Amino acid sequence: MTLTAGLDEATTARLRERIAAAVVEAAGTPGDPAADPEGTLRLVDAARVAAEETSRLLRTSIDGARSAGHRWDAVGAVLGVSKQAAQQRFGSPTAKPGQDAGTGEGGRPRRILTPLTAFDEMEVLEREGRRGWHVVDYGTLYHLVEASEHQWEHLRQPWNPAARRRLEEGGWTLVKSMTFPWGYYKRPLDLPAEP
Known part of the structure:
Protein backbone atom coordinates (compact mmCIF):
# COMPACT_ATOMS: atom_id res chain seq x y z
CA MET A 1 0.00 0.00 0.00
CA GLY A 91 5.69 28.97 9.47
CA SER A 92 4.49 32.06 11.25
CA PRO A 93 6.45 34.74 13.10
CA THR A 94 7.62 33.53 16.48
CA ALA A 95 5.67 35.07 19.33
CA LYS A 96 7.47 35.87 22.57
CA PRO A 97 6.04 34.64 25.90
CA GLY A 98 3.97 37.30 27.67
CA GLN A 99 4.66 39.72 24.83
CA ASP A 100 2.57 42.89 25.02
CA ALA A 101 0.35 42.81 21.95
CA GLY A 102 -1.04 46.32 22.13
CA THR A 103 -4.65 47.04 22.88
CA GLY A 104 -7.99 45.77 21.65
CA GLU A 105 -11.43 47.32 21.48
CA GLY A 106 -11.96 49.89 24.19
CA GLY A 107 -8.22 50.13 24.83
CA ARG A 108 -8.07 46.81 26.72
CA PRO A 109 -4.57 45.34 27.02
CA ARG A 110 -3.65 42.29 24.99
CA ARG A 111 -0.81 39.84 25.38
CA ILE A 112 0.50 36.66 23.79
CA LEU A 113 0.52 33.32 25.61
CA THR A 114 3.24 31.11 24.14
CA PRO A 115 4.57 28.51 23.67
CA LEU A 116 1.34 26.52 23.97
CA THR A 117 0.62 23.08 22.60
CA ALA A 118 -2.52 20.97 22.33
CA PHE A 119 -1.36 19.27 25.54
CA ASP A 120 -1.15 22.31 27.81
CA GLU A 121 -3.13 25.15 26.23
CA MET A 122 -6.48 24.39 27.89
CA GLU A 123 -4.92 24.34 31.35
CA VAL A 124 -3.26 27.71 30.66
CA LEU A 125 -6.48 29.17 29.23
CA GLU A 126 -8.42 28.00 32.30
CA ARG A 127 -5.96 29.75 34.61
CA GLU A 128 -5.83 32.94 32.53
CA GLY A 129 -9.63 32.91 32.10
CA ARG A 130 -10.02 33.08 35.89
CA ARG A 131 -7.76 36.16 35.80
CA GLY A 132 -10.04 37.85 33.25
CA TRP A 133 -8.12 37.11 30.05
CA HIS A 134 -10.02 35.72 27.06
CA VAL A 135 -8.83 34.50 23.64
CA VAL A 136 -9.31 36.85 20.69
CA ASP A 137 -7.01 35.09 18.20
CA TYR A 138 -4.64 32.12 18.01
CA GLY A 139 -2.10 30.43 15.80
CA THR A 140 0.67 27.87 15.91
CA LEU A 141 1.88 27.59 19.51
CA TYR A 142 0.22 30.79 20.76
CA HIS A 143 -3.04 32.43 21.86
CA LEU A 144 -3.66 36.18 21.81
CA VAL A 145 -5.68 37.16 24.89
CA GLU A 146 -7.40 40.36 25.99
CA ALA A 147 -8.09 41.60 29.52
CA SER A 148 -11.56 42.08 31.04
CA GLU A 149 -13.12 42.58 34.47
CA HIS A 150 -14.82 39.17 34.64
CA GLN A 151 -13.76 35.54 34.38
CA TRP A 152 -13.98 33.51 31.17
CA GLU A 153 -14.14 29.85 30.32
CA HIS A 154 -12.61 28.39 27.17
CA LEU A 155 -13.36 25.22 25.22
CA ARG A 156 -11.57 23.42 22.38
CA GLN A 157 -14.01 21.46 20.22
CA PRO A 158 -13.43 19.33 17.10
CA TRP A 159 -14.88 21.07 14.04
CA ASN A 160 -18.55 20.19 13.73
CA PRO A 161 -21.31 22.53 12.51
CA ALA A 162 -23.99 20.86 14.67
CA ALA A 163 -21.85 21.17 17.80
CA ARG A 164 -21.17 24.81 16.93
CA ARG A 165 -24.90 25.58 16.86
CA ARG A 166 -25.43 23.85 20.23
CA LEU A 167 -22.52 25.67 21.82
CA GLU A 168 -23.66 29.06 20.52
CA GLU A 169 -27.13 28.37 21.92
CA GLY A 170 -25.37 27.74 25.26
CA GLY A 171 -23.73 31.17 25.22
CA TRP A 172 -20.37 30.16 23.76
CA THR A 173 -18.71 32.35 21.11
CA LEU A 174 -16.45 30.91 18.42
CA VAL A 175 -13.14 32.78 18.50
CA LYS A 176 -12.54 32.54 14.71
CA SER A 177 -15.31 32.10 12.18
CA MET A 178 -13.50 29.40 10.20
CA THR A 179 -11.75 26.65 12.13
CA PHE A 180 -10.23 23.25 11.39
CA PRO A 181 -9.51 20.67 12.78
CA TRP A 182 -10.93 22.19 15.97
CA GLY A 183 -12.38 25.48 17.09
CA TYR A 184 -11.87 27.48 20.24
CA TYR A 185 -14.89 28.84 22.06
CA LYS A 186 -15.22 31.22 24.98
CA ARG A 187 -17.96 32.56 27.21
CA PRO A 188 -17.96 35.06 30.05
CA LEU A 189 -18.75 34.00 33.59
CA ASP A 190 -20.69 36.10 36.07
CA LEU A 191 -17.68 36.28 38.39
CA PRO A 192 -15.13 39.07 38.85
CA ALA A 193 -11.64 38.38 37.54
CA GLU A 194 -9.17 37.07 40.08
CA PRO A 195 -6.04 39.15 40.73
Whole structure:
Protein backbone atom coordinates (compact mmCIF):
# COMPACT_ATOMS: atom_id res chain seq x y z
CA MET A 1 0.00 0.00 0.00
CA THR A 2 1.52 3.31 -1.12
CA LEU A 3 0.87 6.24 1.18
CA THR A 4 0.16 9.73 -0.10
CA ALA A 5 0.16 12.43 2.57
CA GLY A 6 -0.59 9.79 5.21
CA LEU A 7 -3.61 8.42 3.34
CA ASP A 8 -3.79 5.16 1.43
CA GLU A 9 -4.44 5.23 -2.33
CA ALA A 10 -8.13 4.34 -2.06
CA THR A 11 -8.81 7.08 0.50
CA THR A 12 -6.87 9.59 -1.60
CA ALA A 13 -8.90 8.67 -4.70
CA ARG A 14 -12.22 8.98 -2.80
CA LEU A 15 -11.21 12.37 -1.42
CA ARG A 16 -10.27 13.65 -4.89
CA GLU A 17 -13.58 12.37 -6.33
CA ARG A 18 -15.61 14.05 -3.58
CA ILE A 19 -13.85 17.39 -4.07
CA ALA A 20 -14.38 17.22 -7.84
CA ALA A 21 -18.05 16.27 -7.38
CA ALA A 22 -18.60 19.19 -4.97
CA VAL A 23 -17.04 21.63 -7.45
CA VAL A 24 -19.17 20.35 -10.35
CA GLU A 25 -22.31 20.42 -8.18
CA ALA A 26 -21.62 23.98 -7.01
CA ALA A 27 -21.15 25.08 -10.63
CA GLY A 28 -24.53 23.66 -11.59
CA THR A 29 -23.09 20.81 -13.67
CA PRO A 30 -21.96 22.71 -16.75
CA GLY A 31 -22.91 20.97 -19.97
CA ASP A 32 -21.55 21.39 -23.46
CA PRO A 33 -19.16 24.41 -23.42
CA ALA A 34 -20.51 25.55 -26.80
CA ALA A 35 -24.10 25.54 -25.49
CA ASP A 36 -23.32 26.76 -21.95
CA PRO A 37 -20.33 29.13 -21.96
CA GLU A 38 -21.46 30.70 -18.65
CA GLY A 39 -21.38 27.23 -17.09
CA THR A 40 -17.67 26.98 -17.77
CA LEU A 41 -17.12 30.26 -15.90
CA ARG A 42 -19.20 28.98 -12.97
CA LEU A 43 -16.96 25.91 -12.95
CA VAL A 44 -13.87 28.14 -12.83
CA ASP A 45 -15.38 30.10 -9.92
CA ALA A 46 -16.35 26.93 -8.02
CA ALA A 47 -12.84 25.51 -8.53
CA ARG A 48 -11.33 28.79 -7.26
CA VAL A 49 -13.43 28.64 -4.08
CA ALA A 50 -12.45 24.97 -3.56
CA ALA A 51 -8.77 25.81 -4.03
CA GLU A 52 -8.96 28.69 -1.54
CA GLU A 53 -10.75 26.50 1.02
CA THR A 54 -8.37 23.56 0.65
CA SER A 55 -5.43 25.96 0.97
CA ARG A 56 -6.94 27.32 4.20
CA LEU A 57 -7.59 23.78 5.48
CA LEU A 58 -3.99 22.82 4.72
CA ARG A 59 -2.63 25.79 6.65
CA THR A 60 -4.90 25.23 9.67
CA SER A 61 -4.18 21.48 9.61
CA ILE A 62 -0.46 22.25 9.74
CA ASP A 63 -1.07 24.71 12.60
CA GLY A 64 -2.94 21.91 14.40
CA ALA A 65 -0.15 19.41 13.82
CA ARG A 66 2.43 21.90 15.09
CA SER A 67 0.28 22.68 18.15
CA ALA A 68 0.07 18.95 18.81
CA GLY A 69 3.87 18.87 19.01
CA HIS A 70 4.84 17.66 15.51
CA ARG A 71 8.14 19.03 14.24
CA TRP A 72 8.70 20.68 10.86
CA ASP A 73 10.55 17.61 9.55
CA ALA A 74 7.43 15.46 10.12
CA VAL A 75 5.18 18.06 8.45
CA GLY A 76 7.61 18.33 5.53
CA ALA A 77 7.68 14.54 5.13
CA VAL A 78 3.87 14.42 4.85
CA LEU A 79 3.92 17.29 2.33
CA GLY A 80 6.77 15.74 0.35
CA VAL A 81 9.10 18.70 0.90
CA SER A 82 12.06 19.45 3.12
CA LYS A 83 11.72 20.63 6.70
CA GLN A 84 13.04 24.04 5.63
CA ALA A 85 10.58 24.34 2.72
CA ALA A 86 7.63 23.48 4.97
CA GLN A 87 8.73 25.96 7.63
CA GLN A 88 9.35 28.76 5.12
CA ARG A 89 5.96 28.28 3.46
CA PHE A 90 3.77 27.61 6.49
CA GLY A 91 5.69 28.97 9.47
CA SER A 92 4.49 32.06 11.25
CA PRO A 93 6.45 34.74 13.10
CA THR A 94 7.62 33.53 16.48
CA ALA A 95 5.67 35.07 19.33
CA LYS A 96 7.47 35.87 22.57
CA PRO A 97 6.04 34.64 25.90
CA GLY A 98 3.97 37.30 27.67
CA GLN A 99 4.66 39.72 24.83
CA ASP A 100 2.57 42.89 25.02
CA ALA A 101 0.35 42.81 21.95
CA GLY A 102 -1.04 46.32 22.13
CA THR A 103 -4.65 47.04 22.88
CA GLY A 104 -7.99 45.77 21.65
CA GLU A 105 -11.43 47.32 21.48
CA GLY A 106 -11.96 49.89 24.19
CA GLY A 107 -8.22 50.13 24.83
CA ARG A 108 -8.07 46.81 26.72
CA PRO A 109 -4.57 45.34 27.02
CA ARG A 110 -3.65 42.29 24.99
CA ARG A 111 -0.81 39.84 25.38
CA ILE A 112 0.50 36.66 23.79
CA LEU A 113 0.52 33.32 25.61
CA THR A 114 3.24 31.11 24.14
CA PRO A 115 4.57 28.51 23.67
CA LEU A 116 1.34 26.52 23.97
CA THR A 117 0.62 23.08 22.60
CA ALA A 118 -2.52 20.97 22.33
CA PHE A 119 -1.36 19.27 25.54
CA ASP A 120 -1.15 22.31 27.81
CA GLU A 121 -3.13 25.15 26.23
CA MET A 122 -6.48 24.39 27.89
CA GLU A 123 -4.92 24.34 31.35
CA VAL A 124 -3.26 27.71 30.66
CA LEU A 125 -6.48 29.17 29.23
CA GLU A 126 -8.42 28.00 32.30
CA ARG A 127 -5.96 29.75 34.61
CA GLU A 128 -5.83 32.94 32.53
CA GLY A 129 -9.63 32.91 32.10
CA ARG A 130 -10.02 33.08 35.89
CA ARG A 131 -7.76 36.16 35.80
CA GLY A 132 -10.04 37.85 33.25
CA TRP A 133 -8.12 37.11 30.05
CA HIS A 134 -10.02 35.72 27.06
CA VAL A 135 -8.83 34.50 23.64
CA VAL A 136 -9.31 36.85 20.69
CA ASP A 137 -7.01 35.09 18.20
CA TYR A 138 -4.64 32.12 18.01
CA GLY A 139 -2.10 30.43 15.80
CA THR A 140 0.67 27.87 15.91
CA LEU A 141 1.88 27.59 19.51
CA TYR A 142 0.22 30.79 20.76
CA HIS A 143 -3.04 32.43 21.86
CA LEU A 144 -3.66 36.18 21.81
CA VAL A 145 -5.68 37.16 24.89
CA GLU A 146 -7.40 40.36 25.99
CA ALA A 147 -8.09 41.60 29.52
CA SER A 148 -11.56 42.08 31.04
CA GLU A 149 -13.12 42.58 34.47
CA HIS A 150 -14.82 39.17 34.64
CA GLN A 151 -13.76 35.54 34.38
CA TRP A 152 -13.98 33.51 31.17
CA GLU A 153 -14.14 29.85 30.32
CA HIS A 154 -12.61 28.39 27.17
CA LEU A 155 -13.36 25.22 25.22
CA ARG A 156 -11.57 23.42 22.38
CA GLN A 157 -14.01 21.46 20.22
CA PRO A 158 -13.43 19.33 17.10
CA TRP A 159 -14.88 21.07 14.04
CA ASN A 160 -18.55 20.19 13.73
CA PRO A 161 -21.31 22.53 12.51
CA ALA A 162 -23.99 20.86 14.67
CA ALA A 163 -21.85 21.17 17.80
CA ARG A 164 -21.17 24.81 16.93
CA ARG A 165 -24.90 25.58 16.86
CA ARG A 166 -25.43 23.85 20.23
CA LEU A 167 -22.52 25.67 21.82
CA GLU A 168 -23.66 29.06 20.52
CA GLU A 169 -27.13 28.37 21.92
CA GLY A 170 -25.37 27.74 25.26
CA GLY A 171 -23.73 31.17 25.22
CA TRP A 172 -20.37 30.16 23.76
CA THR A 173 -18.71 32.35 21.11
CA LEU A 174 -16.45 30.91 18.42
CA VAL A 175 -13.14 32.78 18.50
CA LYS A 176 -12.54 32.54 14.71
CA SER A 177 -15.31 32.10 12.18
CA MET A 178 -13.50 29.40 10.20
CA THR A 179 -11.75 26.65 12.13
CA PHE A 180 -10.23 23.25 11.39
CA PRO A 181 -9.51 20.67 12.78
CA TRP A 182 -10.93 22.19 15.97
CA GLY A 183 -12.38 25.48 17.09
CA TYR A 184 -11.87 27.48 20.24
CA TYR A 185 -14.89 28.84 22.06
CA LYS A 186 -15.22 31.22 24.98
CA ARG A 187 -17.96 32.56 27.21
CA PRO A 188 -17.96 35.06 30.05
CA LEU A 189 -18.75 34.00 33.59
CA ASP A 190 -20.69 36.10 36.07
CA LEU A 191 -17.68 36.28 38.39
CA PRO A 192 -15.13 39.07 38.85
CA ALA A 193 -11.64 38.38 37.54
CA GLU A 194 -9.17 37.07 40.08
CA PRO A 195 -6.04 39.15 40.73
